[in-house]
Amino acid sequence: MRTPDTEQRPRPGAAILRTALRRNIGAMVAGTVLMGLYQAAETAFPIALGLIVEHTMRDRSLGSLGVSIGALAVIITTVSLSWRFGMRVLQKANTTEAHRWRVRVAACGLQPVARDVDLKSGEILTIATEDADQTADIIEVVPLLVSSLVAVVVAAVALSLADFRLGMLVIVGTVAILSVLAVMSQRIGAGTQEQQARVARAGAKVADLIIGLRPLHGFGGNHAAFGAYRAVSTDAKRQAITVARVNGRYAGTALALNAVLAAAVSLTAGWLAFEGRITIGELVMSVGLAQFIMEPLKMFSEMPKYVMIARASAERMALVLSAPPVTTPGAGRPEPGGRLEVDGVRHGTLRGATFSVAAGELVAVAAYQPRAAADLASVLAVNVAPDAYGGAVRVGGREIADLSVEAVREHLLVNPYDAEIFAGTLRTNIDPSGTGRTIAEAVEASLLTDVVALHREGLDHPVRDRGANLSGGQRQRLSLARALAADSEVLVLHNPTTAVDAVTEQLIARNIAKLRRGRTTLVLTSSPALLDAADRVLVLDGGVITAEDTHRSLLAADETYCLAVAR
Template sequence: MSNPPTRHDGGAILRRTIRRHRRRLGGGTALLAVHMLAETMVPIAIGAIVGRAIAPGSSAALIWSIAALAALFLVLTAAWRVGARLITRAMQQEAHLLRVEVAGRILHPRGARTDLRSGELLTIATSDAEREAWILDVIPRVVSALTAATVSAVALLVIDVPLGLAVLIGTPVILGAMQLAAPLITRRATAQQEATARAAAMATDLVAGLRPLRGLGAEHAATERYRDASETALTATLRAARARGTFLGVSVTVSALLAVGVAGLAGWFALDGRIGVGELITVVGLSQFIIEPLGMLSHTPGDLATARASADRLALVLGAEPVLPAGTRSVPATCDLELRDVAFRSLDGLTLRARPGELIGVLAHRPQDGEALALLLSGHVPPQDYLGTVTVGGVPLGDIEYTDARRALLVEPHHTDLFAGSVGSNVAAAGTDPDAVRQALVASAAAEVVDAHPHGVDLEVADRGANLSGGQRQRVALARALAAAAPVLVLHDPTTAVDAVTEQAIAEGISGLRHAAAEGRSRAHTTVLITSSPALLAVADRVLVLDDGRVVGEGTHGDLAEVDENYRKVVLR
């Protein structure tokens, strides 16, 4: 049921929704049509009771008529309850499936090529997923309303041809007029949802960056930007509501005028003797009742426009091309990492190699070189966006099957987030056993965090680690990266928020956990430390010095500190 649409556009998504809920939709639509049919029969039945039981004074006919009317109400109620339940179930399930599908597409390791920001993606995964499912409510509403209008017209035709023709001609005219306004409502609804999503995206960014904004004293400027975005969203919402309200008011008025006209014409015919008292009651009842299905039809273009606009926005995510190639090759358990003549962002002709089992340090004189290297190795950059080759275990990074690539090469960025839960659940996110979790906590000096708390590894972590200090968050994130035990691990400035003593402990912990002998054999882990920390660089087997986007020096930490003045200035500060 979760197969993607064959064509990634709003129409294809709506059609897929209808197909995969066709059983509930078909059953619910049939039952709701029966409900409306039964409701249409109520004024007809009442008119028949008056004309054939009350007027002639037949007690037996009255008793049978009341029993039949009671049965009609039983069918009416039961059909509504079961039909509405089926439709509601289908709508909720579709909204759930879309939320999961959009989240899976956003979080897919291959990425999605889209310019949408996180707040817009959140709106699409929630509000738009729910509104697209409205199509499952629109269809049974249209079918049941048309059923009621058709039966009413047929009944009026039986009573008197002009009355029936008034409904048969008036209803299509009203429906045709309503469709003329549908494109305008669709455009207004799309603009509203886009503006609202942009405002939500900006709010998300502002909340996430609240501390830096306060530090810069930019709260006022940020508030003004959000106010402008919110006013734009408000304007778009009011325009959409104005269009929808004007359309609804006009359509309801026209529908009511049609009903009043039919009732007035029936009254004239009754005075003229063309129809009887029972038929007059039936006509008046139907003319009042027909306002309900016509009102349901008047809401249809607005709801359909909203569902289509949401489907179009869902297609922006579900139809987005993957950023990364799928890859088909695997890599050996023991891997080296090699870059040859790489040009990406500030990197220009970078060549380096980290051999299996080697711990190397990378000192970047320019911060942008270190950031570019970490981003490139993260696997989030498609091969066409850089020049040169990046290989893991001798296999080009873009050719490796993406899940295998994530297992073989793990990059822990400088800025990282923790999940809501506990310290243990964050470190063991990849299903690591408790012993490995403990080893990673010790190696990252995060054991101090859990050992000092009565709950230990069950210490609660708020969303993004908001209840932890910067140093604690950094150590827990480092423990998570170490616990994954990836053959190649790249760490970008993993100790900037800790003191010198803790930094030294972390340096020894990383070296001991990933590169010390274990049970008589050497571990074949490869580790790359992009840092200017003297403690981390000191435990490296080799240190590569980057400047102007390429390697300009190489040696041990001690040798470089002795012969390279620039190295001493940056590292031994």
């Protein structure tokens, strides 16, 4: 049970951004210095041109021309090198930070104890990719913001030295531009957050569609599913268009305001030169700065937009990172032996199911309602938090709620009927950790030997994502081989042979009984072959255990059982 003291408070996006900034402070300082030097050198170029014109008109010597060319060469070299190394430092820090957040989000999604977050896997995937990248952009945004400010300040000071009114015009104009754009950026942030949420929902929908494509085709539901995805995708498209329009208005407004300011500075400088209040060299400098200042102003004006986008992405990451676990596992370990007990479990269609499997016993559960078998498998797999169902499940005499996640996974393995197949090889699917010692026995017991023998690479035969290059029966046998190779103390198999023929099913049932001899095994199935191979059969009907005997005794004495399992 979670208590108010143990629940985590939501972690706002601002805290994530502060964390990103704090651990990259060194790279940001170096990047800020280099980018500030770049902007200062860029600003120095029109200033140098103005000074060159001023001195050339007074002193027309080759020496002055050589010094001027040398000064311009130094400025251009500084601009080139400072930009190159400054962006290298910042982009490396940005990429590294994005990687850190991707790993953090992925780790939360892959934790054995699920988090209490109302997001689908496709949405979490979007958060772990796009949102992580956009959050890390804050590493570049701040130094670029500071360096653009340096350029504006240097330009304002240089213009003030020529005439105080020119400097004040730049300062007042910059403040006015940023004030207008700051208001517009608020709408961009809100719209972007909603767009990211809708795109994530579309991603989740298409992920579900791909997973269920085969059964959808089977019962003709693919067109309805495609229609549902089209609706979600269209919704995301409309929001993206809305955000694009806002971004377009923002960019257009920023460009127009910057152009107005540059024109105002140029015209004012021309008027002052006409009045004789500034020199020709100062006029050249002022016009050059007016043209140059548009770049840092453009960059400066775009920064609020990127800050709002980073904030919106950080808020979405906080949905995952700050979500509390659905349950708090214990720290105990089960007693040796492998006894499994289900005591009055009430969940879904289960209405107080009670039974036990002795250590080393092979027991089959024949569920008359398939949903009941699925609910029982979910409870045993700890996909349902112990405090979310009634009754108790014990492994080795200890309740699952009192055991650590590691202990549960080490002693109890539940292999679902729809277990995932991963891109890789047959070997990596059977033994993902690379430490298995019973791979050969598992391959033989699951009758995967024909698949291995069929390919020259054997167990190293490549497998595509979700086992796309394998048949349904081959995928199921590969999943069974992985479960058997784990050699766990307690193994629960849920419909492990539904995609294989009757002869293969009979052989697999005998092989499971032989390989798992002395190990606790529970099979949820309606297969006559597996039921016959079990030491005992439990009948699960109406959410409770209604009968218990061997398969053959139940066939002889229970007509309902005979009708339910006989093929």
